[in-house]
Amino acid sequence: MTFAKARRNGPTDAERIRSVIAAAGSLSLTTDGNxxxxxxxxxxxxxxxxxxxxPADSPLAAEVACAPRGMLSALLEFTDIAPIAVRHRVRARVTLAGRLTPxxxxxxPGVLVLRLDVANASIQRSALVEHVDPDDLARAVPDVLAVAEAAMLTHLEEGHRDVVERLARLADPDLPHGVARLAPLALDRHGITLxxxxxxxxxxxxxxxRTPVRDVDEVGRQVELLLRRAVAAPTGKRAGREEAGS
Known part of the structure; x- marks a missing residue:
């Protein structure tokens, strides 16, 4: 089952990368040797x-100390995983390549701070890889909901299944019937993805x-406005469709 990408009404790729990094608790680092x-x-x-x-006594710190001119080539990878258990939970993969220097x-004391000078940045969503200029990445800011998103989606899934069902009424009327399950997948200041x-x-x-939210407190009001639209157009009103798979 495949659906084409419709209009864009979300963050830029640079903002998405910053949001993934802000929300991530871990990363994978690959250097020349480890x-x-x-x-x-x-x-x-x-x-x-x-x-x-x-840590100043860690293998990574030792590797930097031994690197030519104290500059260590590095590849950092972040994986954005949906907080709700859905098929294909990986929403995005972010890759940053550059050099680590003290x-x-x-x-x-006892901690070595290493700065990454980014040479290349990219984000993969579904099968599409987008490259982002390092200067654009530096100027971008994380989405205002990035850190709170996981808790908000979990709350919606566990306590407000009726809201998810009602929001789905705003979907394209030509979507196939036979939906086995609906789940909230993503949330940012521009909207929600099911x-x-x-x-x-x-x-x-x-x-x-209707308008981008400025903080977490505005999300409830925007969702309420969407629910009113769903009631006014119970047969379906056109909404954006993003990546899909089989």
């Missing part, structure tokens, strides 16, 4: 610079808010 799984060791400052906080700002699972395959429905 691979690491790092948990709760990264941060991004207000200027968009990503840094790793490695930051001039070493904040804590996943429709069928006996074979699935389709993602993108439903835009």
């Amino acid at each position: 691979s690491y799984d790092l948990v709760a060791m990264h941060e991004v400052d207000d200027a968009g610079r990503l840094a790793l906080h490695a 930051s001039p700002l070493q904040t804590s 996943r429709c699972e069928y006996a074979r395959g699935y389709a993602d429905l993108r439903i835009a808010f």
